[in-house]
Amino acid sequence: MKNLEDWAAVQRVYKQTKSKRATARLLGISKNTVKKLLALSEPPEYQRTEYESKINSFKEQIIEWRCEPCQFNGTRIFRELKKRGYMGSIGPIYRFLKKVDEDVGGHISKKATVRHESPVGDQAQFDWTEYDVIVGNRYRKVYCFAIILAASRKKAVCFSLKVDAESIYEAIQELFDHLGGVTLELLIDNPKALVIENKPKSEDEVKYNTHALMMAKHLGTELNACPCYWPRKKGKVERPFSFIQEQFIKGNSFATMEELNHRGKKFVDDWCDEKHATTKRIPNQHYLLEEKQVLQPLPASHYRMKQLNKRIISPDSFISIDTNKYSVPVKYVGKTLKYRLIYGFRIELYDSKENYILSLEQSEKRYDTISNSEHYEAIAQKVSTSIPQIRRDFTGRFTNGGRYLEAAGRKFDQPTHYARKIMELQELYDDHVLDAFIGVAVDENKMDIKSFRSLLRDYNSGNRELPLDQADSLKEVDYCDDNPALTRDCSYYDFAIEEEPACNS
Incomplete structure (x- = not known):
């Protein structure tokens, strides 16, 4: 059947030509079509041809299997129908089951959700995702742990190379540290590190991992596992991950994991200064004005699954960990320090009483030595003991240095000895x-x-x-009466150690 446009065109042209043959020739259609369209007193309507579905004779059985007590899924129903002679595909079954589910559910969509807004201090949501990030000039799989305060939407993140139980527990505690307190409830997903068993359709309570319960007790919060396969339950913490990837991860590279953590935390903190689309408030302001003061206090230390490892610091102030050596402040030489490796890259050092000392980033190499000159400042020589370096320093610092070394070389066996003694006076004089x-x-x-x-x-x-x-050059400098270079008492220079008399060459 021709459509409405064809019918209207035939009616219009025929009124002008008064000839079926001429109308057919002008419109490029057959004469018989013109006759049929002229015979219609009203515009044609589309009539869809109905084909009988192969599941029509099985619909009552499908409804029975879908409802209680059977509650078969689509695959099971498909297998059962094939045993009863069904010759079609699984597609029509799924399309029919969608209608059945809508009818059985009272015509309410499965996506229908009641938004829950928690009071301040009640709930935080925790989750993580993985990104491919350029760290140290190569792509690495990095895990981003995130926590969000459900009321104010204040967020915190940290990044790890591992997603094992120890990393998860440490991340939760580190993120609460960043937020400055603990909520009454922590909404979590269902990884084995946190949840052993969660069956929403049964009447049994959720079985949590023992270490997870001990960590929660240590923090003073209560774990709440969301239903399996129900991400909207913790939608507040799910949404930021895509924003972090698009606005921070993409196009950026990082020299180390510590740099990634530092920049990532700053990015999220700055993001929390922007108005939230749902609450219409700025998360940082909402947090500072209303939520921070109602959070539970942080514990004095972190819960740990394992005991700390021990190492004795070497005489050259190094600690050996997994074939590598890392320098530590020299005051710990000969002492036993404790350490742990977390997130797959961070080494944390503690003293014998488990007081935190410092963090180091683990080297990816083997048999590597990482030294920090600041760790040796307490015993560092103020002036070099190397004769060539003394000559370079003395002539570089003093315009009269070269002349002194030349003249002293004709008088003393070792002129650099006296040059070094002069440079040691740098703490007393400019x-x-x-x-x-x-x-x-x-x-x-x-x-x-x-x-x-x-x-x-x-x-x-x-x-x-x-x-x-x-003296003329000093006039250009404004010295006050209490300048140390000008007002020291003479007794300050009565040195206790007698120098050996100078030896003439």
């Missing part, structure tokens, strides 16, 4: 003062350290002035 008297020492042949100190004592007591060129 370099320009030392430089001036280095020149005086050369001119007056008072280059041994005892004579040099005598020059400085005379200067400090007012019995000797700086050379004119140095």
